[in-house]
Amino acid sequence: QVQLVQSGAEVKKPGTSVKVSCKASGYTFTGYGISWVRQAPGQGLEWMGWISVYNGNTNYAQKLQGRVTMTTDTSTRSAYMELRSLRSDDTALYFCARGVAVADEYYFDYWGQGTLVTVSS
Amino acid sequence: SYELTQPPSVSVSPGQTATITCSGDKLGDKYACWYQQKPGQSPVLVIYQDAKRPSGIPERFSGSTSGNTATLTISGTQAMDEADYYCQAWDSSTVLFGGGTKLTVL
Numbered sequence: 569q570v571q572l573v574q575s576g577a578e579v580k581k582p583g584t585s586v587k588v589s590c591k592a593s594g595y596t597f598t599g600y601g602i603s604w605v606r607q608a609p610g611q612g613l614e615w616m617g618w619i620s621v622y623n624g625n626t627n628y629a630q631k632l633q634g635r636v637t638m639t640t641d642t643s644t645r646s647a648y649m650e651l652r653s654l655r656s657d658d659t660a661l662y663f664c665a666r667g668v669a670v671a672d673e674y675y676f677d678y679w680g681q682g683t684l685v686t687v688s689s
Numbered sequence: 690s691y692e693l694t695q696p697p698s699v700s701v702s703p704g705q706t707a708t709i710t711c712s713g714d715k716l717g718d719k720y721a722c723w724y725q726q727k728p729g730q731s732p733v734l735v736i737y738q739d740a741k742r743p744s745g746i747p748e749r750f751s752g753s754t755s756g757n758t759a760t761l762t763i764s765g766t767q768a769m770d771e772a773d774y775y776c777q778a779w780d781s782s783t784v785l786f787g788g789g790t791k792l793t794v795l
Contacts, residue, residue, distance in 0.1 A: 603784065605732075605786075612773075612775065612786060612787075612788050612789040613724075613726075613732065613775050613777075613786040613789070614786070615783070615784035615785070615786060618784070627782050627783070629783070663731060663732075665732075668737075670738070671720075672719060672720060672779065673719075673720035673722070673737070673738055673779055674779040674784060675720075675722040675734060675737045675738075675777065675779075676724075676732070676734060676777075677734050677737075677743065679731040679732055679733075680731065681731055682731055
């Protein structure tokens with residue numbers, strides 16, 4: 569069965585960086601993209617960007633351009649999201665999700681369990 | 690920038706039909722999908738390509754689009770359907786989420 573298992577919770581100080589991992593199993597890793605979505609406490613879902621596992625192409629949300637980097641390692645079937653220059657408003661639950669691209673649609677059929685990142689001095 | 694607008698909350702009595710809308714400019718020209726998120730859990734895809742249900746999603750969940758509005762309908766709503774629901778679309782290589790609707794089953 570398809571599973572996305574994320575790394576554990578992180579507590580970071582403002583100005584530092586965090587790198588969250590997402591290990592995939594149960595499907596052909598290179599056949600799908602991976603997106604990262606975050607959710608601040610009590611708030612809605614915010615798309616951060618996606619990466620093509622097949623060729624490494626990325627597209628980041630404009631709001632996060634310059635602070636986020638998404639990568640994958642096909643040898644370990646893992647995806648990574650690094651966010652730099654952390655601020656208190658980056659405190660959120662971070663999800664990885666498997667992206668399905670069909671015609672003019674892109675949706676997420678499987679999600680990781682979420683990784684809580686807390687930014688606090 | 691493109692936005693998807695959902696009502697913040699919807700209430701429904703058990704057994705009745707719940708309707709959640711999602712509106713956006715030219716949404717009818719795009720596909721919409723819907724996610725259910727219960728407290729402390731990851732989102733779950735309940736509708737994709739406007740009206741298709743993934744395997745394992747009960748038939749009481751259905752989707753439709755008309756003009757610039759996508760609609761999620763839950764027929765015979767059950768207490769277990771109480772959750773936050775998010776619409777999502779794809780535009781100019783960017784994923785957009787609606788602000789979410791809290792469904793309360795009274």
